[in-house]
Amino acid sequence: MERMNKLSNRLPMSMFLLLIVLTFSKCKKDLNEVVPQDEVEMSAETQAATTTTTTESAPKALSMTNAKSDGGYAYKVNVNLGTTGDSPEKPSSSTVKIYENGVELSAAHSTHADIRKIGKGNYSHWLTSTIYLSASDNSNPKTNGKKYTYTIGGTTTTTPVGGVTTPETSPVATTPIASSNSIIGYAMVDGKTTGGEGGQTVTVSTLSALKSAVASSSPSIIKVSGKITGTGFLNVSSNKTILGMKGSSLEGVGLMIYGTNNVIIRNMTIRNVVTYSNIIIKEGAHHVWVDHCELSSDRTHGWEYYDGLLDVGKRADYVTLSWNKLHDNHIPMLIGFGDESTADIGHLRVTVYYNYFYNVSERQPSTRFGYMHVFNNYMKDGSGYAVGVTMGATVRTDNNYFENQNVPITSAYNAKPGYISGASTNVYKNSGANTVSTAASTWVPTYEYESILIPAANVPAIVTAQAGATLSL
Incomplete structure (x- = not known):
């Protein structure tokens, strides 16, 4: 992102019914009939x-x-x-x-x-x-x-204790919520995001090799090995999958998806990119999935030294950002780069889920103009605002967990506000009040996501255990 634009399975289950003693006849009636239940997300068995x-x-x-x-x-x-x-x-x-x-x-x-x-x-x-x-x-x-x-x-x-588990308080899961290769949300709307599927697989361990691989015009799967250090950014061509192998990192070098499409970035650790954001998706780029990455810088150099961590703008569209860990940065995630960027209207459709933001100031994320779906994210220790919605943007929140946030959700900045729905589904722990000046929106994304939606109360345990570069690739 340019600095000039830095503003401000259905699970069938059954149980046996209890034996009921008929006291007057002193007879027993065996009621061990299996009662099947159809459930959309969480189990609900016995009656x-x-x-x-x-x-x-x-x-x-x-x-x-x-x-x-x-x-x-x-x-x-x-x-x-x-x-x-x-x-x-x-x-x-x-x-x-x-x-x-x-x-x-x-x-x-x-x-x-x-x-x-x-x-x-x-x-x-x-x-x-x-x-x-x-x-x-x-x-x-x-x-x-x-x-x-x-x-x-x-x-x-x-029903006896433990007979029914409701969405609000289901037991904390310790296994992944969805298949590790599943994409939910906008990256699979009006097309598919497949990355370098079907292309050659290459493994790189130097900056020059990585630069050459991501610039290739051919579909490819690029595996990043070891620690690669440099400055600036690398332009990523279309039809690419970039996979960070265990223990790998990209230090000081960002990835730019500039006007290209069908790009997957997974399991990458990217740190301390000066001047640019760690990952930038812009200039009409579309169908991009960023998943299980760890992105960070620090907060000791001030607000102007580092840019953000994961930014989407300039008519980019159909983007899914999932299971990422973003931390130690003032402005980690921005969707829409400026109030004047009216060309973004009709674009910037972004799904943000199961991400872990911590030790940040604001933008978890912030958005202008587009349609953004934010669900099951854990936002912890934010000194400013968490989710910002301005310039007519429409945002649906579902079952997020805000902890130690000064202002969890706001529309009260930039030239004009945006619109929010689902604010009541979130958990707000040790956090201030939302500052939203517009009536609640009724917008809900049309794609299926309920199969992986978990109760807000379970988000911290699940997200902290599984977000970031935690895949074994």
Whole structure:
């Protein structure tokens, strides 16, 4: 990025039902029937251990005025109903029933993933003060003209502890969330990103060999071995895959994807690039995947010595940035290089997921003009803002984890603000308030990502264990 533009599987599972003793007949009925469940993201197996019956209250109005989109068909309503909702320990304990025009919606105690992806009246009363619901016809319950009411009490089924795992609190996974060779997001929209697939494989261990290999006009897979030192940047031609082998690094030298396309960069460690960002994607470059890289500099030289770490701009498009570790830098990730770059409108479609930002100041990332999807990232220890959304950009956030961030999400800088959706899905730990001046957006990316979306609470453990140059190549 130029310095002049530096502004400011569905998993089927089953369990045996418990034996119920019929006290009056003193007979046993064997209920070890397998009950299959279809689940979109997280497991939800058993039904019924105990049944509780209470007096059902009269219907009361459920106002949708302040409902917020929670992604897909889901809407979130914050309202304290004065009764305990479902929880991780008792995921089917709520006695709240939701009605649409007097007809009960289809499935209480639904996983949040089902509400988002399937809709059709799935709903959940979660903890004390949150209702997650979908309309029966998947319309917008705020504007569809239908009346929503609720009752409390009646008959409810309570599942034993551990019977259901909800998206918000699923056990922390220790294995990769998706195939290590899978690309999710914009790099696979309107085309595919395959890199140097089908081309010659070469291994390089010197700067000159690397420069020659990335400049070749032929498709190729380039394996980088050892420590390579230099200055400036290398232009990467189209149809290239650059793979960092275990223990390799690129010191002081950046990679520039300038107007080229179909480029994959994985498992690279790039440090201390002066004047330029470590990886730059610009000038109409498209279908680029940067994955499992570690990018860093330091914060002791001031803001002007190093540029950013991973930047996208100048009409670049269809980019996915995943599982990268970005640290020790003031301005690690920028999408859109200047307020005056109106040619970026209609471009800059970028997916950012499972990245680990830490010991940085701001731009985790920041974006102008484009459409950006930010999900399951861990942003830790940021002294400025984390996600910046300006110049009419539209950003969807899903299940990110913000920790020790001065301002997690902001639109309050540059010439005009952008638009945010999904802010309520994130975790904000020891962080300040969001500063967003625009109404919540309803935009959701059309590609499939729910299969790898994990609860925000699990993000730190998973991302810190797997992000960066952790692949065995």
